[in-house]
């Protein structure tokens with residue numbers, strides 16, 4: 361098995377940095393069909409540029425490289441323990457090289473292992489088969505979309521959809537509800553993998569397994585094929601749009617499977633996957649571990665460039681912000697404005713927010729811009745360099761954000777997916793704005809970083825530390841302003857009304 365280590369490292373690297381052709385194809389269609397010059401089309405343009413940048417530089421498409429989940433099939437007689445060890449070593453090596461972000465955190469102590477290894481990480485599923493070769497499939501599904509997974513126990517009452525019975529109609533309602541509830545927080549446009557039936561735990565596993573299908577396949581069960589097509593059409597009438605900005609592309613894939621269930625249970629498990637749908641696979645020679653074939657790829661088809669023209673185009677109408685910001689500057693902004701930030705930002709996510717609630721800030725945050733971001737950073741000599749730096753889901757900080765804005769004088773928060781009523785009230789009261797960056801555009805934003813100026817709270821690990829960076833032309837959209845307006849609340853309301861029209865009597 362002299363080639364096994366190299367093959368696995370290549371699989372991880374390619375999965376993290378080079379989107380498969382079926383995902384590229386649907387994202388291309390999404391960008392083509394979106395109404396030009398809308399916020400959603402701007403978001404899609406940045407996403408397309410980001411896909412190109414990741415592939416060109418072999419950098420992570422998104423900074424959240426997720427929970428590495430491997431599904432391995434081996435011929436009878438192959439030593440699975442050896443493959444398990446090789447996968448773990450490849451994961452640690454890919455992390456060291458900055459292809460994966462260190463994402464494995466001890467759930468009791470909060471300590472990050474630093475190499476993506478730990479209890480039950482990476483996730484490994486082994487099966488034997490009659491084939492002569494080894495097959496290894498990998499999916500990297502990030503936390504933002506993982507948090508939007510949802511499970512329904514039918515019958516149940518759904519917001520805007522009424523009662524969902526134990527019928528295919530009840531399944532249809534549940535899946536549409538799942539797409540709606542994700543809004544932009546799972547980095548729409550998304551893909552849903554669905555399992556009808558099974559038990560709670562295995563149902564989620566089977567839902568995720570659906571994400572290993574190709575987006576252009578047709579379900580062999582005609583009833584499910586029909587349902588998949590129906591969901592695709594109806595979900596794209598909702599108007600959630602890219603990043604939840606409102607628009608045509610809400611869902612780019614729907615894959616449904618069914619499993620037997622207990623008479624008493626009827627679960628619908630939905631695995632919500634973001635646009636950064638990173639899954640690939642390889643077939644390996646069982647004797648040498650060499651790659652014999654890539655899955656999800658067509659070797660005869662070169663990797664196509666995604667961005668049209670120059671990608672995201674500046675119009676000259678953007679508002680340039682240079683922190684520290686003043687009350688007057690942020691109150692002049694309104695929902696829909698595109699801003700370009702030139703200057704210093706501080707990153708801060710879950711650990712930083714809980715820390716700031718109880719402890720003094722390690723830096724002066726008056727007028728500052730706080731970026732919800734857990735970057736991929738590599739130390740080269742004594743200098744840090746940014747390998748990926750897109751926004752994380754802001755809603756997790758909702759319990760803390762308002763107080764932190766008031767207490768420290770933060771003037772702008774950058775993240776994705778929007779925030780809730782408590783934060784909106786604080787923005788108005790204290791004079792601050794919420795800026796939505798484009799989720800998953802980790803390479804695009806990494807290129808805006810001119811310099812890493814320092815780091816605080818490193819005890820929380822690389823993604824959770826407070827990084828001090830200087831950026832140039834960092835583009836984001838004002839989606840919550842200091843006048844009580846929230847694009848997220850508006851889109852949720854309007855799309856909820858559309859959802860109601862999709863009820864069938």
Ligand code: SF4
Nearest residue numbers: 422502504547634800
């Ligand atoms: S694209 Fe969004 S949801 Fe997907 S992994 Fe990245 S940040 Fe998370």
